Amino acid sequence: MQIPLVDLKAQYDSIKDEIDQIIHNVIKDSAFIGGKYLKSFENNFANYIGIKHCIGVGSGTDALFVALKTLDIKDSDEVITVANTFIATSEAISMTGARVRFVDCDKDTYNIDVNKIEKVVSKKTKAIIPVHIYGQPADMDRIMEIAKHYGLFVIEDVAQAHGAKYKNKSIGTLGDIGCFSFFPSKNLGAYGDAGAIVTSNNELAQKARMFANHGRIEKYNHEFEGINSRLDGLQAAVLDVKLKYLEKWIERRRAIAKMYNEELRNIVVIPYVMPETRHVYHLYVIRVRNREKIITYLQEKGISTGIHYPVPLPFLKAYRYLGHKPEDFPVSYSIKDEVLSLPIYPEMTDEQVSYVIKHLKDAVKRYS
Ligand SMILES: *Cc1c(COP(=O)(O)O)cnc(C)c1O
Numbered sequence: 001m002q003i004p005l006v007d008l009k010a011q012y013d014s015i016k017d018e019i020d021q022i023i024h025n026v027i028k029d030s031a032f033i034g035g036k037y038l039k040s041f042e043n044n045f046a047n048y049i050g051i052k053h054c055i056g057v058g059s060g061t062d063a064l065f066v067a068l069k070t071l072d073i074k075d076s077d078e079v080i081t082v083a084n085t086f087i088a089t090s091e092a093i094s095m096t097g098a099r100v101r102f103v104d105c106d107k108d109t110y111n112i113d114v115n116k117i118e119k120v121v122s123k124k125t126k127a128i129i130p131v132h133i134y135g136q137p138a139d140m141d142r143i144m145e146i147a148k149h150y151g152l153f154v155i156e157d158v159a160q161a162h163g164a165k166y167k168n169k170s171i172g173t174l175g176d177i178g179c180f181s182f183f184p185s186k187n188l189g190a191y192g193d194a195g196a197i198v199t200s201n202n203e204l205a206q207k208a209r210m211f212a213n214h215g216r217i218e219k220y221n222h223e224f225e226g227i228n229s230r231l232d233g234l235q236a237a238v239l240d241v242k243l244k245y246l247e248k249w250i251e252r253r254r255a256i257a258k259m260y261n262e263e264l265r266n267i268v269v270i271p272y273v274m275p276e277t278r279h280v281y282h283l284y285v286i287r288v289r290n291r292e293k294i295i296t297y298l299q300e301k302g303i304s305t306g307i308h309y310p311v312p313l314p315f316l317k318a319y320r321y322l323g324h325k326p327e328d329f330p331v332s333y334s335i336k337d338e339v340l341s342l343p344i345y346p347e348m349t350d351e352q353v354s355y356v357i358k359h360l361k362d363a364v365k366r367y368s
Contacts, residue, residue: 001355002302003343006185010347015241022237033230037237044243045196048163049170049178053205055197056231057212060159060181063195064092064129066229067155067177070197070208073098077126081157082112082138083312083332085131088181089157090313093129100322101125102314104329108272110134110285110339113331114142121146127153132161132171134308135187135253135282136273140166140174147175155179159195162188163250165278172198177208182239187253187282188246190235249346253281256344256353260284263357267364269338283308287338290367294340297363303356306341 012019022037031037038056046054057063073079075097081089084105093100101120106113112130128147130138147154154175158164162180164171172178182194197208210217215226257279261270269287273279285308288294295305312332314324326333342356 001352003304003348003352003356005304005306005341005343006345007347008184008189011345014347015245018241019238022241023234026233026237031233031237033232035233037233037240038231041231041236041240041243042196044240045180046198048243048246049172049198051170051173051178051198052200053198053202055205055209055212056236057195057197058229058231059193060157060179060183060186060195061088061092062212062227062229063179063181063197064089064155064157065095066208066212066227067179067197068092068096068098068127069211069226070204071127071153071155071176073126076124078122078124079127079129080117080120080125080152081129082131082133083314083329084110084133084309084335085157085313086159086309087313087316087318088159089129089131090319098126099124100319102319102322102324102329104331105133105335106139107331107335109136109138109274110335111136111138112143114139114146117143117146118150121150121152125150125152127155129155129157130175131157131159132164134271134285135161135164135280136271137161137164137166137171137277137279139274140171144174153177159183159186160282161280162186163246163278164280167276173200176201177204182235187250187280188239188242191238192235194231194235194239196231250280252346252348253344254279256348257281257284259350259353260286260342260344260357264360267361268368281344283341284344285339285341287335288340288364288368289338291338291340293367294360294363297366298356298359301355301359303359304343307339308341309339310336312336 159181211226215224
C-alpha cells in the first residue's frame with residue numbers, strides 16, 4: 001500500500017466536476033484579477049471565520065508581510081515570534097526591516113511558550129506573531145494579555161489552522177490581523193500560491209487592501225506605494241468551491257487523529273491538545289526515538305512521513321547572524337530530532353490509517 005503524506009489528487013477527484021466547471025467559468029468571464037469570484041470567496045471566508053473583512057493576497061507569506069506593513073512595522077522595530085515555525089513567519093518580519101526576536105516553544109503544544117515572551121520584550125517591540133502550529137491554537141488569552149500590557153499588536157499566523165477554535169472563537173479573529181495561507185497542501189488549499197488577511201478593523205482592512213494593490217483604491221489613484229500581491233480569480237474560485245467542504249474535511253482529520261491517538265498513546269508521544277481548543281490537525285506530529293530508522297522502515301512499507309521542522313529557525317544558516325546557541329531554545333532544540341509527522345488528509349481511508357498504525361507499532365517495537 002502506498003500512503004503519501006497528503007493526497008491532493010484524491011481530493012481533486014472527489015470534487016472534480018465542480019472544480020472543472022468553475023475554472024471554465026472564470027476563464028469564460030475573464031475574471032482573472034479582482035471580480036466576482038474573488039469577492040464571493042472573500043465574503044464566504046469572512047463569514048466562515050466569523051469576521052468582518054477578508055482580503056485575498058498572493059500567498060501566506062505575503063499576508064504576513066502586508067499585515068506587518070499595515071501596522072507600520074519598520075526597521076527600528078522588533079517583532080516577536082516562535083522558533084518552531086516555517087521560515088515565512090520570520091521572513092515577513094525581516095522583509096519590513098524589523099528585527100526578529102525568537103521565543104522557544106512549549107514542550108507539550110510546540111506553540112510559543114507564553115512564559116518566555118516577556119523576557120524578549122524591549123522598548124523596540126511592536127508586535128507578536130503567534131503561530132497556531134500544526135493546527136492547534138496558541139495560548140491566545142495569555143498572549144493578548146501580554147500584548148495589552150506592553151501595547152503590542154498581535155498578528156496571528158493561521159497558515160496551518162483554518163477553522164481551529166480557541167474557547168469557541170475562530171482562530172484568526174483574536175488578534176489585530178489574522179494571516180492565512182492557501183498553499184495547495186494546507187487544510188484549505190488553492191491550485192497554486194494564495195493567501196488572505198482577516199480583520200475586524202475597518203481602517204486596517206482598507207489599508208491592507210490598498211497596500212496589496214499598489215497603494216490604491218481605484219485605478220491610478222495611488223495614495224502610497226504598496227506591492228502587487230492579489231489573490232487571483234482562478235484561485236479564489238477554486239477556494240470558494242473547496243470552502244464548502246472544509247468543515248467536513250476538518251472533521252475527518254479529527255477522526256483520523258482520534259484513531260491514531262487511541263492506538264499510539266502508549267507507544268509514542270502523541271499530540272497534546274489544550275483544553276477548550278479545536279485542533280484541526282493540519283499535521284499529526286508525534287515524537288519518537290531513533291527517528292531515522294523508523295522513517296526508513298515506514299518508507300519500505302510505502303508510508304511517507306514528514307519532519308516539521310528538522311532545524312528550528314534560530315539554528316538555520318539564515319539566522320546565524322543572531323548568534324543563538326542551543327541553550328537559548330532548549331525545547332525547540334530537544335524536539336527537533338524526535339518530531340515525526342504521520343500521513344493525515346481527509347481522503348485517507350480507515351484501512352490506510354490502520355496500515356500506518358500497524359507498521360508504526362512494528363517500527364517502534366524494533367527501534368525505539
Ligand atoms: C505555509 C506557511 C506559511 C506561508 O504560506 P505560503 O502561502 O506558503 O507563503 C506561513 N506560516 C506558516 C506557519 C506556514 O505553515
